[in-house]
Amino acid sequence: MVLHYSPMSQSGLLKVDKVPASLRQQVLLQMRDAIISGHLLPGTRLIERELTDQMGVSRTVVREALRQLEAEHLVEVIPNKGPFVRQLSINEAEDLYRIRAVLHGLAARMCAENITKKHLEILEDALELVIESYSNSSERTLKAKTHFYNALYKGTQSDSLKAMLETLQARIARWRTLGLAHPNRSQERSKESIINLKIIIDAVKRKDADQAESVMFKEDIQAGREVTRLLNIEQSDQKTN
Amino acid sequence: MVLHYSPMSQSGLLKVDKVPASLRQQVLLQMRDAIISGHLLPGTRLIERELTDQMGVSRTVVREALRQLEAEHLVEVIPNKGPFVRQLSINEAEDLYRIRAVLHGLAARMCAENITKKHLEILEDALELVIESYSNSSERTLKAKTHFYNALYKGTQSDSLKAMLETLQARIARWRTLGLAHPNRSQERSKESIINLKIIIDAVKRKDADQAESVMFKEDIQAGREVTRLLNIEQSDQKTN
DNA sequence: GGAGTGCCTCTTGCATACAATAAAGTAATT
DNA sequence: AATTACTTTATTGTATGCAAGAGGCACTCC
Numbered sequence: 001m002v003l004h005y006s007p008m009s010q011s012g013l014l015k016v017d018k019v020p021a022s023l024r025q026q027v028l029l030q031m032r033d034a035i036i037s038g039h040l041l042p043g044t045r046l047i048e049r050e051l052t053d054q055m056g057v058s059r060t061v062v063r064e065a066l067r068q069l070e071a072e073h074l075v076e077v078i079p080n081k082g083p084f085v086r087q088l089s090i091n092e093a094e095d096l097y098r099i100r101a102v103l104h105g106l107a108a109r110m111c112a113e114n115i116t117k118k119h120l121e122i123l124e125d126a127l128e129l130v131i132e133s134y135s136n137s138s139e140r141t142l143k144a145k146t147h148f149y150n151a152l153y154k155g156t157q158s159d160s161l162k163a164m165l166e167t168l169q170a171r172i173a174r175w176r177t178l179g180l181a182h183p184n185r186s187q188e189r190s191k192e193s194i195i196n197l198k199i200i201i202d203a204v205k206r207k208d209a210d211q212a213e214s215v216m217f218k219e220d221i222q223a224g225r226e227v228t229r230l231l232n233i234e235q236s237d238q239k240t241n
Numbered sequence: 242m243v244l245h246y247s248p249m250s251q252s253g254l255l256k257v258d259k260v261p262a263s264l265r266q267q268v269l270l271q272m273r274d275a276i277i278s279g280h281l282l283p284g285t286r287l288i289e290r291e292l293t294d295q296m297g298v299s300r301t302v303v304r305e306a307l308r309q310l311e312a313e314h315l316v317e318v319i320p321n322k323g324p325f326v327r328q329l330s331i332n333e334a335e336d337l338y339r340i341r342a343v344l345h346g347l348a349a350r351m352c353a354e355n356i357t358k359k360h361l362e363i364l365e366d367a368l369e370l371v372i373e374s375y376s377n378s379s380e381r382t383l384k385a386k387t388h389f390y391n392a393l394y395k396g397t398q399s400d401s402l403k404a405m406l407e408t409l410q411a412r413i414a415r416w417r418t419l420g421l422a423h424p425n426r427s428q429e430r431s432k433e434s435i436i437n438l439k440i441i442i443d444a445v446k447r448k449d450a451d452q453a454e455s456v457m458f459k460e461d462i463q464a465g466r467e468v469t470r471l472l473n474i475e476q477s478d479q480k481t482n
Numbered sequence: 483g484g485a486g487t488g489c490c491t492c493t494t495g496c497a498t499a500c501a502a503t504a505a506a507g508t509a510a511t512t
Numbered sequence: 513a514a515t516t517a518c519t520t521t522a523t524t525g526t527a528t529g530c531a532a533g534a535g536g537c538a539c540t541c542c
Contacts, residue, residue: 022320022525024308047493058527060301063494067265067305071312073404079263080533082494095399098351102343110339158336163314264496288523299497304524321503323524 023057028065030055035074035085036173042087046075072167088171090231096172097224101217103165104149108200108216110156112209119155120205126151127197134190138181145180148197155204178234179227189226193219264298269306271296276315276326277414283328287316313408329412331472337413338465342458344406345390349441349457351397353450360396361446367392368438375431379422386421389438396445419475420468430467434460 021029031051034040051062066083069075076086088096115123126148133144149169153162169176179185196219203212262270272292275281292303307324310316317327329337356364367389374385390410394403410417420426437460444453 024525049493059494060526060528064305064308067308068312071309073401080494092401095401098347099344099402099405102347103340106339106343160314160333160336161340164340290523300524301496301498321524 023061024064027055027057027061028068031065031069032072032074032170035069036170038174038177040085042085042174044085046083046085048082073171086171088174090228090235093172093175093231094224094228096168097220097227100165100168100172101220101224103161103168104152104220105213105217107152107156107161107165108204108212109209110158110161111152112204112207112212114157115155115204116157119151123148123151123155123201123204127201130197131194134194138177141180142177145176175227175231178230179223182230182233184230184233186226189222192222196222264302265305268296268298268302269309272306272310273313273315273411276310277411279415279418281326283326283415285326287324287326289323314412327412329415331469331476334413334416334472335465335469337409338416338461338468341406341409341413342461342465344402344409345393345461346454346458348393348397348402348406349445349453350450351399351402352393353445353448353453355398356396356445357398360392364389364392364396364442364445368442371438372435375435379418382421383418386417416468416472419471420464423471423474425471425474427467430463433463 031040040046046066048059048062048066052059055062066075066077070077070083074086075083077083111123126144130141130144130148133140146169149165153165156162196215199215200212200219203209203215272281281287287307289300289303289307293300296303307316307318311318311324315327316324318324352364367385371382371385371389374382387410390406394406397403437456440456441453441460444450444456
């Protein structure tokens with residue numbers, strides 16, 4: 001199970017299997033994924049013993065992963081009580097969408113400034129996938145959009161911004177699925193969204209940083225509005241039940 | 242050392258001392274502080290054994306704190322080698338200052354929208370302290386400005402934004418001290434900075450969100466420029482040595 | 483019957499012990 | 513003298529063990 005980087009691999013030949021990440025890393029990824037994907041629902045209590053049994057690792061490893069997820073705001077640890085999958089209020093969702101809007105605006109701007117030919121192509125391909133996905137399941141749309149955003153982040157050439165946006169997206173992942181899968185989702189939004197993304201890419205291509213930023217910002221604000229609209233419907237539905 | 246909340250304390254009598262934070266929390270705070278304040282310089286290797294000895298706690302506690310600091314991007318952990326205080330490139334500094342600019346812009350806007358009378362007063366007092374501090378040491382200025390920013394964050398009424406900005410500030414703390422303490426620091430910047438902050442508060446008071454945001458943004462961009470200017474001087478100085 | 487009290491169990495908080503890796507030094511061979 | 517293989521040591525990665533806190537349950541006492 002132990003792998004080494006071959007010292008002769010400068011040529012790219014003789015590449016070795018990726019070294020398996022440390023247990024901690026694997027556990028971290030797995031748990032983060034379980035939260036993002038909704039396999040672990042918000043509010044769920046995370047009992048260390050159960051996690052260790054399930055994953056076959058020691059408590060140490062699990063606990064360290066939990067600390068990291070806590071710092072990412074994906075889990076909340078109540079002293080002497082333990083960790084829970086973090087549950088967010090509507091207010092928090094609104095705030096996070098606003099934050100995402102300004103950061104995405106900056107990302108679009110930096111893309112326009114810095115993007116390379118190669119990354120632009122990837123971004124354009126990603127847009128195609130998004131457009132296709134809209135006629136498919138909302139799950140596919142979510143994936144395609146995520147892929148598009150990631151391409152955008154890469155294009156900024158800023159690891160800091162990329163990392164920040166990734167953790168931010170993780171935090172609002174549950175709402176993003178809601179926004180795309182909700183039965184009351186507005187059809188208008190979908191069309192609008194695609195148009196916006198097209199404009200953004202066009203602006204990036206023309207190196208029009210101002211437009212890229214402002215349209216990306218607007219797109220996100222509208223996405224946020226849509227989600228809060230749906231959340232409010234949810235809530236009033238629950239009251240009438 | 243074990244404390245209980247008295248069941249008879251409805252009256253507020255018999256209040257009990259605040260329970261001391263968990264060891265982990267204490268260690269986390271202490272280490273974060275050591276990094277932010279520069280007591281632990283960037284690039285320093287953090288050997289777990291040394292940390293445990295120094296703080297008189299077990300490795301478990303130290304390691305969990307390190308994981309959290311890793312998630313905050315304050316330390317970098319090299320697999321099988323261990324943690325180091327993260328060292329940032331000039332490019333990264335520029336990116337982080339741009340990110341801070343848009344987030345501070347949003348913060349100023351949200352302050353204008355949401356601030357309460359009480360918080361506004363705190364903010365105004367904080368500005369006074371900043372103005373006074375400029376005739377004092379750069380250390381005091383840093384503290385006063387940090388205090389001002391914290392008041393701003395409180396005023397937004399958004400815990401998410403507040404938390405994000407606080408960790409961001411921690412990341413650039415080293416450069417902030419540089420920006421304020423550098424012998425080549427421009428005098429103009431100091432004056433400009435104060436003027437900007439005054440305008441921002443005024444805008445917040447008038448609930449002029451647009452102006453609050455744009456001036457705050459501009460202020461931060463200029464602060465960023467100043468720091469990168471100084472960093473470049475540093476670098477060319479080192480080359481000529 | 484109900485409020486309170488003590489006990490019991492489950493879980494976390496913290497510490498220690500053991501295994502694996504990396505790096506540096508050392509000796510042996512050419 | 514240089515290179516290689518081996519040994520040693522310092523440090524991280526992982527597992528386990530022990531103590532302390534929280535919550536539930538039954539029992540007691542009124």
